Amino acid sequence: MIRSLRILAANPMSLFGLILVVIIVLAAVLAPWITPYPTHNGAVVDFAFANDAPSARNWMGTDLVGRDILSRIIYAYQISLVLGIVVLSISVPLGAVVGLFAGYAGGWVESVLMRLTDVFLSVPPLVLAIAMMGVLEPTLINAMLAVTVMWWPWYARLVYNIARSEREEGYVLAAEVIGASTTHIAFREILPNCLPAIITKMTLDMGFVIIIASSLSFLGLGVQPPTPDLGSMVAEGARYLPDSWWLSVFPGLAILLAVFGFNLLGDGLREILGVDE
Amino acid sequence: MSRILDIVDLKLGFKGYAGLTEVLHGMSLHINAGERVALVGESGSGKSVTARIILGLLQETRTARIAGKVSFDGHDISTMSGSQRAALRGTEMSMIFQDPTSALNPVFTIGRQFTEVLRRRVPGMSNETATAKAAQLLADVSIPDPSRVLQSYAFQLSGGMNQRVMIAMALSNRPKLLLADEPGTALDVTVQAQTLTLMRDLVTDHGTSVLLISHNLGVVREFADRIYVVYRGRIVESGPTKSIFGKPGHAYTRALLSAVPRITGAGLPEVPEISDDFLAPMVTHEAVS
Amino acid sequence: MSLLEINTLSKTFAAPGGPVHALSNVSLDVQTGECLAVVGESGSGKTTLANMLLGILAPSSGSILFEGAQLPVKRTATHRRAIQLVQQNPLSSLNPKRSVGASIRLGLDTYGIGDKAARWSAVEAALEEVGLPSDMRKRAPGGLSGGQRQRVGIARALVCDPRLIVLDEPTSALDVLVQARVLRLLNDLRQSKGLTYIFITHDLAVVRNVADRVAVFKSGKLIELGPTQAIFDSPKDPYTRALIGAVPVVDGSELKLRDTLAQGAGGA
Numbered sequence: 001m002i003r004s005l006r007i008l009a010a011n012p013m014s015l016f017g018l019i020l021v022v023i024i025v026l027a028a029v030l031a032p033w034i035t036p037y038p039t040h041n042g043a044v045v046d047f048a049f050a051n052d053a054p055s056a057r058n059w060m061g062t063d064l065v066g067r068d069i070l071s072r073i074i075y076a077y078q079i080s081l082v083l084g085i086v087v088l089s090i091s092v093p094l095g096a097v098v099g100l101f102a103g104y105a106g107g108w109v110e111s112v113l114m115r116l117t118d119v120f121l122s123v124p125p126l127v128l129a130i131a132m133m134g135v136l137e138p139t140l141i142n143a144m145l146a147v148t149v150m151w152w153p154w155y156a157r158l159v160y161n162i163a164r165s166e167r168e169e170g171y172v173l174a175a176e177v178i179g180a181s182t183t184h185i186a187f188r189e190i191l192p193n194c195l196p197a198i199i200t201k202m203t204l205d206m207g208f209v210i211i212i213a214s215s216l217s218f219l220g221l222g223v224q225p226p227t228p229d230l231g232s233m234v235a236e237g238a239r240y241l242p243d244s245w246w247l248s249v250f251p252g253l254a255i256l257l258a259v260f261g262f263n264l265l266g267d268g269l270r271e272i273l274g275v276d277e
Numbered sequence: 278m279s280r281i282l283d284i285v286d287l288k289l290g291f292k293g294y295a296g297l298t299e300v301l302h303g304m305s306l307h308i309n310a311g312e313r314v315a316l317v318g319e320s321g322s323g324k325s326v327t328a329r330i331i332l333g334l335l336q337e338t339r340t341a342r343i344a345g346k347v348s349f350d351g352h353d354i355s356t357m358s359g360s361q362r363a364a365l366r367g368t369e370m371s372m373i374f375q376d377p378t379s380a381l382n383p384v385f386t387i388g389r390q391f392t393e394v395l396r397r398r399v400p401g402m403s404n405e406t407a408t409a410k411a412a413q414l415l416a417d418v419s420i421p422d423p424s425r426v427l428q429s430y431a432f433q434l435s436g437g438m439n440q441r442v443m444i445a446m447a448l449s450n451r452p453k454l455l456l457a458d459e460p461g462t463a464l465d466v467t468v469q470a471q472t473l474t475l476m477r478d479l480v481t482d483h484g485t486s487v488l489l490i491s492h493n494l495g496v497v498r499e500f501a502d503r504i505y506v507v508y509r510g511r512i513v514e515s516g517p518t519k520s521i522f523g524k525p526g527h528a529y530t531r532a533l534l535s536a537v538p539r540i541t542g543a544g545l546p547e548v549p550e551i552s553d554d555f556l557a558p559m560v561t562h563e564a565v566s
Numbered sequence: 567m568s569l570l571e572i573n574t575l576s577k578t579f580a581a582p583g584g585p586v587h588a589l590s591n592v593s594l595d596v597q598t599g600e601c602l603a604v605v606g607e608s609g610s611g612k613t614t615l616a617n618m619l620l621g622i623l624a625p626s627s628g629s630i631l632f633e634g635a636q637l638p639v640k641r642t643a644t645h646r647r648a649i650q651l652v653q654q655n656p657l658s659s660l661n662p663k664r665s666v667g668a669s670i671r672l673g674l675d676t677y678g679i680g681d682k683a684a685r686w687s688a689v690e691a692a693l694e695e696v697g698l699p700s701d702m703r704k705r706a707p708g709g710l711s712g713g714q715r716q717r718v719g720i721a722r723a724l725v726c727d728p729r730l731i732v733l734d735e736p737t738s739a740l741d742v743l744v745q746a747r748v749l750r751l752l753n754d755l756r757q758s759k760g761l762t763y764i765f766i767t768h769d770l771a772v773v774r775n776v777a778d779r780v781a782v783f784k785s786g787k788l789i790e791l792g793p794t795q796a797i798f799d800s801p802k803d804p805y806t807r808a809l810i811g812a813v814p815v816v817d818g819s820e821l822k823l824r825d826t827l828a829q830g831a832g833g834a
Contacts, residue, residue, distance in 0.1 A: 169658045174669075174722065522817070536742045538746075538772050
């Protein structure tokens with residue numbers, strides 16, 4: 001563990017990523033206690049201070065109805081991280097199991113499962129999510145559902161590739177000769193060797209999930225007001241550029257920082273965990 | 278007798294998180310023109326990294342710390358630039374590897390790879406000239422139907438065939454020094470025997486010096502004129518092959534020799550555990566000529 | 567009664583260029599307690615034979631009798647326990663993500679032998695038998711040398727008390743000194759536990775010193791079978807002669823033997 005942290009620390013970029021991620025996570029977790037205006041994540045208006053430029057009172061300015069942008073960004077981080085965690089908690093195990101069985105079992109199981117995966121992969125991810133959201137009511141839950149549906153095939157393919165190559169290894173042969181069950185070989189022998197790649201990808205994916213969710217909200221298909229969401233905030237403020245620049249720029253920067261942080265951290269993890277490209 | 282290769286007090290260390298790991302502790306060896314010299318040792322002895330230093334490959338690694346003098350054909354490699362060292366590879370010195378099929382590029386035909394090798398010596402050689410020359414070189418290594426082989430890919434040919442192709446390629450530009458890293462280890466034993474005979478004949482014809490790196494004492498005995506025995510980054514014994522096999526002086530050499538099973542059926546030897554005797558000072562046998 | 571009776575065993579694979587006869591009509595017996603060497607180059611069928619003995623490949627025709635009873639294609643736990651494997655490649659034979667102890671224990675877990683404590687004792691005992699410290703069971707395979715890994719592989723094969731062990735080039739990937747130690751270990755274990763070995767190798771010098779009998783395979787056929795001494799003193803098949811003659815040798819007496827063999831073949 002210490003050695004891993006040292007390697008991470010030796011690479012300035014991953015260290016920076018780690019720090020960013022830690023800050024964001026802490027901010028999201030401690031949101032109710034650290035936001036300057038804890039109530040501003042809801043249906044609150046304060047027209048006296050609407051559309052104010054960044055000042056001592058509001059470090060990132062206020063939005064059109066007077067809510068503090070900094071506070072809303074922090075709450076939006078909370079929502080984004082929750083969305084990311086929920087999406088990944090469902091899509092990763094689902095995709096991994098599909099990929100694991102396809103990769104190890106081979107034969108018709110492999111063909112059927114991977115063709116199914118290919119079908120999902122052949123649709124551009126955002127298009128699929130938009131299509132789903134067009135049909136469903138735009139709520140946070142449905143947004144999570146849509147993103148989950150488009151996410152699992154990537155893990156299926158990732159795990160499939162690793163499982164297929166691991167199945168040729170000597171330790172798998174040893175387990176087969178001993179007569180271990182298929183379930184044991186898949187989950188206790190092969191899956192642990194897939195974990196480094198899965199964990200690395202999950203970290204990188206947090207950033208991507210945030211972007212996809214923000215894109216959906218930007219198009220009005222994600223979470224609805226008054227819930228704060230980085231994408232919606234950027235969308236709302238877009239038509240007031242460049243005058244009330246703070247309306248879009250700060251949420252945009254918030255997205256950037258989150259994605260950047262997770263990407264750098266993911267790259268660092270890739271190095272520690274020794275994941276091949 | 279001129280020295281094709283002269284290594285004096287070569288030291289190598291790798292810088293890591295925990296500090297400097299020393300791998301070679303002052304190796305000195307030389308190869309005369311036309312000689313076949315073997316570097317014998319087990320894995321981790323440092324014989325492979327020595328070959329990479331001679332080829333100028335390890336110098337590119339950031340974490341490598343190399344000291345000592347390496348001279349090739351009278352020129353000091355240690356002071357050369359990366360591109361100068363690169364210019365020597367494939368032309369003045371070349372290498373053949375343990376697994377011939379994987380050492381050849383799988384996406385290019387044999388002919389294409391041959392052309393690339395020949396062009397290192399004669400840039401801009403035409404395809405026709407290169408193909409003709411390659412076919413001749415393949416015939417020299419007793420490959421029947423060279424033109425078919427030139428149009429094939431490595432995975433379509435047998436291991437033995439690929440080994441011959443690799444030898445032909447390595448010798449195509451008439452290098453002064455050939456490095457052979459465990460040649461034939463990946464091959465069947467009958468094929469390995471043929472390959473070694475072929476290699477010996479060719480290098481004798483061309484007057485090429487050879488540095489053979491191997492852990493297989495039988496192969497070394499049949500191929501090399503002189504031997505350096507390496508243990509943990511140090512040369513522990515050196516001398517003519519006959520002399521070393523006849524009267525091994527160093528404890529490590531004796532352990533190695535006694536550990537090899539004999540086809541005469543002398544039984545399984547008692548092998549000593551690693552002892553401090555293995556770190557005893559070097560034993561040198563006088564040259565016979 | 568022979569421990570193993572192989573009767574006209576054959577295996578044919580379908581391939582784009584036509585059927586491949588990996589093994590053709592092989593019949594041989596293996597006696598309890600002996601070490602039978604299976605020798606051949608690539609394409610000889612020795613791997614196919616091993617895979618069928620180990621129950622991971624079904625024969626096309628023919629049968630295998632183990633202790634007098636037919637070995638079904640679908641093996642029971644009893645059969646699997648009785649026939650174990652030691653592999654060639656020490657770098658690939660242990661799961662890098664499982665501890666040494668977990669890898670050794672796999673058979674015990676699969677066959678449901680004993681409780682947790684009993685299994686750990688068995689693992690530690692197996693480690694000591696192969697000359698490794700018992701606390702190695704907690705370690706990950708990553709830091710182990712080739713020789714240590716092979717010993718772990720041997721411990722894994724031993725821990726379930728097998729009758730027969732198939733050793734597929736167990737020392738070919740090891741350094742000279744390590745090979746000698748592991749060969750001696752294998753020999754000692756066989757004698758002390760009354761095990762039977764099927765020892766697959768291409769190294770005839772090893773065969774000469776470990777095997778009681780030798781079976782020579784070429785292109786899927788058994789071409790010569792006999793006691794080790796007889797095979798080396800007077801090999802009948804020219805292929806056997808060629809194999810012995812191709813071994814790179816280390817001392818004078820070996821050279822003499824090779825020359826004698828070469829002359830025996832009419833100077834071939």
